Amino acid sequence: xxxxxxxxxxxxxxxxxxxxxxxxxxxxxxxxxxxxxxxxxxxxxxxxxxxxxxxxxxxxxxxxxxxxxxxxxxxxxxxxxxxxxxxxxxxxxxxxxxxxxxxxxxxxxxxxxxxxxxxxxxxxxxxxxxxxxxxxxxxxxxxxxxxxxxxxxxxxxxxxxxxxxxxxxxxxxxxxxxxxxxxxxxxxxxxxxxxxxxxxxxxxxxxxxxxxxxxxxxxxxxxxxxxxxxxxxxxxxxxxxxxxxxxxxxxxxxxxxxxxxxxxxxxxxxxxxxxxxxxxxxxxxxxxxxxxxxxxxxxxxxxxxxxxxxxxxxxxxxxxxxxxxxxxxxxxxxxxxxxxxxxxxxxxxxxxxxxxxxxxxxxxxxxxxxxxxxxxxxxxxxxxxxxxxxxxxxxxxxxxxxxxxxxxxxxxxxxxxxxxxxxxx
Numbered sequence: 001x002x003x004x005x006x007x008x009x010x011x012x013x014x015x016x017x018x019x020x021x022x023x024x025x026x027x028x029x030x031x032x033x034x035x036x037x038x039x040x041x042x043x044x045x046x047x048x049x050x051x052x053x054x055x056x057x058x059x060x061x062x063x064x065x066x067x068x069x070x071x072x073x074x075x076x077x078x079x080x081x082x083x084x085x086x087x088x089x090x091x092x093x094x095x096x097x098x099x100x101x102x103x104x105x106x107x108x109x110x111x112x113x114x115x116x117x118x119x120x121x122x123x124x125x126x127x128x129x130x131x132x133x134x135x136x137x138x139x140x141x142x143x144x145x146x147x148x149x150x151x152x153x154x155x156x157x158x159x160x161x162x163x164x165x166x167x168x169x170x171x172x173x174x175x176x177x178x179x180x181x182x183x184x185x186x187x188x189x190x191x192x193x194x195x196x197x198x199x200x201x202x203x204x205x206x207x208x209x210x211x212x213x214x215x216x217x218x219x220x221x222x223x224x225x226x227x228x229x230x231x232x233x234x235x236x237x238x239x240x241x242x243x244x245x246x247x248x249x250x251x252x253x254x255x256x257x258x259x260x261x262x263x264x265x266x267x268x269x270x271x272x273x274x275x276x277x278x279x280x281x282x283x284x285x286x287x288x289x290x291x292x293x294x295x296x297x298x299x300x301x302x303x304x305x306x307x308x309x310x311x312x313x314x315x316x317x318x319x320x321x322x323x324x325x326x327x328x329x330x331x332x333x334x335x336x337x338x339x340x341x342x343x344x345x346x347x348x349x350x351x352x353x354x355x356x357x358x359x360x361x362x363x364x365x366x367x368x369x370x371x372x373x374x375x376x377x378x379x380x381x382x383x384x385x386x387x388x389x390x391x392x393x394x395x396x397x398x399x400x401x402x403x404x405x406x407x408x409x410x411x412x413x414x415x416x417x418x419x420x421x422x423x424x425x
Contacts, residue, residue, distance in 0.1 A: 003338065011423050025370075034371065040398075058292065088251065106285070123150075133153065161195060162180075184233055185233045189351040193345075199234040203239035204243045206240070236249055257314075329407075338415065356389045357389070373391060
């Protein structure tokens with residue numbers, strides 16, 4: 001379907017055929033959901049052994065009774081899990097509750113209201129506060145900033161990560177920029193893995209940014225590979241050590257998409273100074289995390305052999321769903337310019353760019369036909385995609401057959417919306 005060279009008559013013929021097919025699909029009353037990146041029931045079932053795994057033994061090898069108070073930074077063995085996932089020394093890890101988003105929100109609040117290195121370092125005392133947000137990106141990151149009144153400035157994502165020329169230029173010219181969001185491996189939603197050079201340049205930002213600058217390094221998909229030979233993300237911890245910017249990056253991860261999404265363990269990885277600042281504040285907020293659940297996870301992964309062995313089981317479930325999405329996109333748009341997308345090797349999403357001005361229309365059309373998609377604009381701050389072109393596809397929850405059915409609707413909506421746009425031009 002070459003819209004660019006098609007005659008008006010050909011466009012009208014395509015519109016009539018596609019519209020009839022669309023009405024036929026609407027009559028089927030489908031109810032399919034590709035909105036959020038949640039584990040499927042099949043994936044959750046992989047971790048059922050967590051239930052009852054402690055069998056009455058609540059003592060850790062390091063001698064803690066996990067039923068009691070204390071242990072603000074989590075049990076040593078759970079922190080070691082986090083150290084392995086994030087590639088950091090265990091002394092730099094705090095293990096918390098089930099949500100890394102909670103730790104990110106708490107850290108953002110700590111830096112904003114109280115300061116991570118004393119009250120004078122609190123961002124709220126320094127006037128306007130801004131954050132760099134690579135786009136398209138993760139909507140919940142943007143929501144944290146919006147709630148606190150932190151202004152968001154954008155930098156485009158490239159095939160190697162954020163456009164670092166743009167990021168560095170923003171930071172050099174604006175001292176009110178106090179941080180940056182990053183999803184460095186299988187970025188949400190593009191699936192991009194930051195290149196070694198990008199990691200090195202992000203580590204160096206602490207040398208050109210204003211005092212108190214922090215990169216929030218959300219490594220949510222650190223072990224969520226679909227390939228047997230996945231690319232390796234360079235160590236931001238090592239890069240910061242080399243650049244002398246250890247305090248400028250705070251890392252986050254969790255087991256939420258590894259074991260049970262509602263009952264996982266979250267990790268914060270940071271320099272000694274940042275950890276001290278966080279624990280000073282957490283000490284008022286809580287007496288400690290759910291150490292029983294942390295010990296459950298330690299025992300579970302001991303039985304599984306390793307986190308990686310467990311994640312291979314996830315890949316077997318997820319990969320056919322990703323394959324279905326990519327097959328439909330390649331078949332429908334591989335020989336034309338109606339859309340572009342990233343061929344993700346892991347993570348939970350596939351990012352699709354339609355012609356500018358069409359994302360909201362396509363999402364609405366798909367919804368009317370029974371296929372729910374993430375709202376158009378959600379991958380940009382303030383839900384404002386200036387090109388109105390980006391759509392995030394989350395294929396993990398539905399069955400493979402349901403993904404297949406949903407993608408048939410999706411590609412039809414893209415084609416019909418694109419033809420109608422061309423007719424109206």
